[in-house]
């Protein structure tokens with residue numbers, strides 16, 4: 134290999150590094166201090182109003198942020214894709230109502246921001262979703278954290294972009310770990326973020342395989358399985374959804390990990406975190422210490438918020454979160 138090629142390779146590598154660093158460096162606290170100094174309190178007030186109307190907002194918003202970040206980066210493109218095609222949440226076509234509340238939270242917060250003339254069309258939908266997620270978690274009793282800002286809204290989203298970006302609930306530990314690794318997240322981050330399932334709902338069809346058939350899932354607590362069979366009998370209305378943390382469904386807490394210790398993880402991908410001896414020590418530690426869980430969760434969701442951030446010409450600030458400008 135000639136030295137010219139080597140130099141070019143080195144230059145390419147440096148360029149890639151520089152781009153990655155530049156993107157990460159764009160995100161910072163108080164990003165809007167100059168253009169919309171009160172943006173965080175404006176969003177928090179709007180989110181609080183929505184939260185008082187329905188606590189479904191909590192899970193729906195957290196879920197939306199996760200999907201946004203994992204599909205083409207945290208750029209609010211999932212919000213556009215959902216609405217333009219009228220199929221909110223590609224993996225959940227049955228009933229849009231749960232996801233709809235997360236979407237509605239962003240729309241209402243955006244309206245509140247835009248009602249302030251100085252802020253109008255100066256704050257991205259992607260950042261509003263990141264702030265709203267932070268706010269619903271705190272409102273539900275979870276950790277409060279400073280949120281990094283400075284994401285632009287994406288310019289495109291193809292329906293096929295969702296393929297392979299999200300985990301089905303049947304994934305095992307290696308598959309979950311590998312998927313999160315493609316997003317720069319460690320196995321520890323994955324376990325912490327899975328505790329997003331401490332709030333929210335899942336439709337019966339996401340776990341019926343565990344409670345029915347000749348061989349129900351042996352890792353499932355048998356009395357919990359009986360409860361789930363009662364809630365989700367054969368031929369249940371496909372719109373029925375059950376709380377993912379049946380013990381403290383409204384609290385964003387470490388009960389998720391205590392449930393796993395009792396065989397009460399709702400999805401197979403939840404329970405596997407305890408069944409697999411490689412992740413069990415982390416589950417046990419966070420079941421024991423809510424402070425340790427909170428710290429890990431804040432670190433992990435902050436990292437998740439940096440996935441695929443758009444800057445410069447890669448994005449813009451959408452006037453309507455649901456429609457490309």
Ligand code: HEM
Nearest residue numbers: 192193195196199231300301302326329333334335336402
């Ligand atoms: C680890 C891999 C994951 C899998 C396999 C998974 C799977 C699922 C499934 C199947 C549902 C039920 C959807 C429905 O029936 O409508 C769900 C709901 C939910 N997921 Fe996940 N998820 C994962 C990771 C995450 C992460 C990282 C977060 C956020 C930190 C998250 C937050 C939520 C929330 C809050 C809900 C409830 C949604 C609502 O109430 O509307 N999930 N997830």
Ligand SMILES: *[C@@H]1O[C@H](CO)[C@@H](O)[C@H](O)[C@H]1NC(C)=O
Nearest residue numbers: 226227228229230231372373
């Ligand atoms: C979803 O469920 C809600 C509340 O149960 C209902 O009002 C709505 O019509 C349902 N939507 C669909 C598409 O089935």
Ligand SMILES: *[C@@H]1O[C@H](CO)[C@@H](O)[C@H](O)[C@H]1NC(C)=O
Nearest residue numbers: 354355356357394395396397
């Ligand atoms: C099943 O769950 C109950 C709590 O609901 C718990 O007391 C019991 O120990 C669990 N059983 C197993 C085998 O984990």
Ligand SMILES: CC(=O)N[C@H]1CO[C@H](CO)[C@@H](O)[C@@H]1O
Nearest residue numbers: 214217218289290291292293
């Ligand atoms: C009706 C509509 O706007 N459909 C859109 C759905 O998503 C695809 C993929 O991005 C777009 O090409 C369509 O325009």
